[in-house]
Amino acid sequence: xxxxxEIQKQTTKFRNKKTSETINQIINYVLLTVLALAFAxxxxxMIATALKTPSEVYTIPPKLIPSTITWDNFTEGWQxxxxxxxxxxxxxxxxxxxxxxxFSAAIVAYGFARFNSRLxxxxxxxxLGTMMLPNQILLIPTYILFSKIGWIDTLKPLIVPxxxxxxxxxxxxxxxxxxTIPKELDQAAIIDGANSFQIFYKIMLPAVRPAMITVAVLSxxxxxxxxxxxxxxxxxxxxxxxxxxxxxxxxxYGSSQIQMLMAVALITVIPLxxxxxxxxxxxxxxxxxxxxxG
Amino acid sequence: MKKKYSSMExxxxxxxxxxxxxxxxxxxxxxxxxVVYSAILVFTDADRTGVxxxxxxxxxxxxxxxxxxxxAMLNTFYFVAVSVPLSLLxxxxxxxxxxxxNIKGMAIFRTAFYVPFITAGVAVTLLWGWIFNTHYGLxxxxxxxxxxxxxxxxxxxxxxxxxxxxxxxxxxxxxIIITLAGxxxxxxxxxxxxxxxxxxxxxxxxxxxLPMITPTLFFNLVIxxxxxxxxFTQPYVLTEGGPNRATYTIxxxxxxxxxxxxxxxxxxxxxWILFAxxxxxxxxxxxxxxxxxxxx
Numbered sequence: 001x002x003x004x005x006e007i008q009k010q011t012t013k014f015r016n017k018k019t020s021e022t023i024n025q026i027i028n029y030v031l032l033t034v035l036a037l038a039f040a041x042x043x044x045x046m047i048a049t050a051l052k053t054p055s056e057v058y059t060i061p062p063k064l065i066p067s068t069i070t071w072d073n074f075t076e077g078w079q080x081x082x083x084x085x086x087x088x089x090x091x092x093x094x095x096x097x098x099x100x101x102x103f104s105a106a107i108v109a110y111g112f113a114r115f116n117s118r119l120x121x122x123x124x125x126x127x128l129g130t131m132m133l134p135n136q137i138l139l140i141p142t143y144i145l146f147s148k149i150g151w152i153d154t155l156k157p158l159i160v161p162x163x164x165x166x167x168x169x170x171x172x173x174x175x176x177x178x179x180t181i182p183k184e185l186d187q188a189a190i191i192d193g194a195n196s197f198q199i200f201y202k203i204m205l206p207a208v209r210p211a212m213i214t215v216a217v218l219s220x221x222x223x224x225x226x227x228x229x230x231x232x233x234x235x236x237x238x239x240x241x242x243x244x245x246x247x248x249x250x251x252x253y254g255s256s257q258i259q260m261l262m263a264v265a266l267i268t269v270i271p272l273x274x275x276x277x278x279x280x281x282x283x284x285x286x287x288x289x290x291x292x293x294g
Numbered sequence: 295m296k297k298k299y300s301s302m303e304x305x306x307x308x309x310x311x312x313x314x315x316x317x318x319x320x321x322x323x324x325x326x327x328x329v330v331y332s333a334i335l336v337f338t339d340a341d342r343t344g345v346x347x348x349x350x351x352x353x354x355x356x357x358x359x360x361x362x363x364x365x366a367m368l369n370t371f372y373f374v375a376v377s378v379p380l381s382l383l384x385x386x387x388x389x390x391x392x393x394x395x396n397i398k399g400m401a402i403f404r405t406a407f408y409v410p411f412i413t414a415g416v417a418v419t420l421l422w423g424w425i426f427n428t429h430y431g432l433x434x435x436x437x438x439x440x441x442x443x444x445x446x447x448x449x450x451x452x453x454x455x456x457x458x459x460x461x462x463x464x465x466x467x468x469x470i471i472i473t474l475a476g477x478x479x480x481x482x483x484x485x486x487x488x489x490x491x492x493x494x495x496x497x498x499x500x501x502x503x504l505p506m507i508t509p510t511l512f513f514n515l516v517i518x519x520x521x522x523x524x525x526f527t528q529p530y531v532l533t534e535g536g537p538n539r540a541t542y543t544i545x546x547x548x549x550x551x552x553x554x555x556x557x558x559x560x561x562x563x564x565x566w567i568l569f570a571x572x573x574x575x576x577x578x579x580x581x582x583x584x585x586x587x588x589x590x
Contacts, residue, residue, distance in 0.1 A: 111313025164320025225415030
């Protein structure tokens with residue numbers, strides 16, 4: 001009899017627990033949805049503003065859904081400044097800098113992962129040490145260096161440094177991945193008569209493709225968004241990147257033509273959105289790796 | 295007797311240097327040379343060309359008597375002191391909500407939280423400028439629904455910095471990802487045994503989750519402080535440091551000093567002082583970590 005009551009008690013307890021779990025789950029979803037909406041709302045507002053006719057932009061209360069949708073802001077805004085040129089410059093910088101980053105980081109990481117010399121441990125410690133060095137100290141002497149060789153107001157300072165190892169973090173990340181590939185693969189290839197570069201190119205690179213994509217997507221986002229470096233190095237309009245062009249547009253007409261400013265800003269953000277949707281897992285992996293190093 | 299290196303070892307060393315040669319070159323040209331150059335600039339009155347006279351400690355003396363430097367430093371400290379804890383708190387909250395088994399719509403939630411970080415730049419800063427608009431901005435409208443009078447976000451000395459802090463605590467996708475990874479590493483058994491002991495959700499969170507993710511929090515704190523002290527793009531685009539220099543950060547002063555006024559020596563000195571401050575703060579955080587970071 002006593003046992004029976006005990007069992008009943010436990011079942012009620014179990015049932016209560018189940019209900020409270022369901023309630024918790026619902027609260028969890030509600031909170032997540034509210035926060036996600038709050039995070040997404042600025043973008044929705046950007047899209048709404050970009051699609052509005054000028055008369056609907058400045059209304060109280062603000063209208064989330066425009067009564068007439070217009071695409072004129074995109075075409076007109078685009079013509080206010082030479083955005084086609086800025087896009088081209090941004091594409092050139094991003095493409096070349098990312099290629100430089102990915103391939104030079106991979107080559108250097110391969111060297112650190114597979115070959116030993118007396119100094120390899122010491123040199124790798126220096127690689128890691130350079131991660132601590134803040135950019136603002138290097139900025140001024142690097143500018144003087146580039147001005148001495150006449151590279152100011154060209155895209156070269158934004159591209160060329162990427163070809164020299166692609167950044168300490170990327171070397172570190174790729175080296176970790178190379179280390180996970182069994183050395184037996186290299187040895188088998190050596191027996192087949194492959195040299196070390198063929199091993200790198202035909203075996204190692206394909207094996208770390210996901211890590212290379214990770215480096216690439218993070219690097220694309222960085223160069224696409226970069227503002228400080230273009231601001232320092234580029235002076236003439238025909239050399240501007242999108243980041244500089246947008247700022248220039250805002251200073252000259254933007255505040256009075258907010259719907260056009262939002263339209264053009266939206267266009268410059270869309271490639272990153274697409275990149276994120278395609279490469280989500282690589283972004284997450286790359287950022288998580290940056291946390292592991294700490 | 296010194297060990298002789300076999301030809302195999304020599305060949306391996308040769309290949310090692312061949313493969314890492316891009317980095318070695320880059321290290322000398324883009325790291326070592328600039329660091330040394332920058333350290334020399336501190337003691338000169340060099341102009342844009344990098345040439346100037348040796349003036350000893352004059353730059354350092356001038357900086358400590360420069361009210362604008364003090365203002366920029368205070369602004370930057372203010373930004374870091376509020377923005378970093380706020381971002382950490384928000385990231386832990388969001389990551390904890392995302393860290394549940396089989397969340398439906400995970401891809402959508404993830405996109406909403408991460409995209410503001412990936413797109414962080416001029417475009418979204420301009421978007422926030424519009425959101426902060428006093429008369430037609432979304433934020434004042436939303437606050438108005440709760441009876442709050444319109445705030446002059448970007449044209450008031452009191453509110454301009456909070457505006458930038460609000461914007462930056464929206465762009466925390468990286469911290470969320472790292473925190474989430476930390477949460478996923480907490481062993482499931484810990485929660486199970488706590489449940490057997492009758493622990494509720496709050497107790498589990500404060501007694502298990504928080505202590506277990508302190509290494510992640512520590513990492514995010516350090517990175518947050520380092521990045522926070524270097525904030526530049528957002529105040530430059532949103533407020534140009536105004537109104538009345540209320541959002542003028544130390545990085546903006548370094549930029550103006552070097553690239554607007556061509557005072558390379560003065561700007562380099564500020565850069566080193568900034569570096570020293572970041573280092574000291576990192577060391578302090580690191581020192582205190584013994585007392586609050588849990589390592590297995």
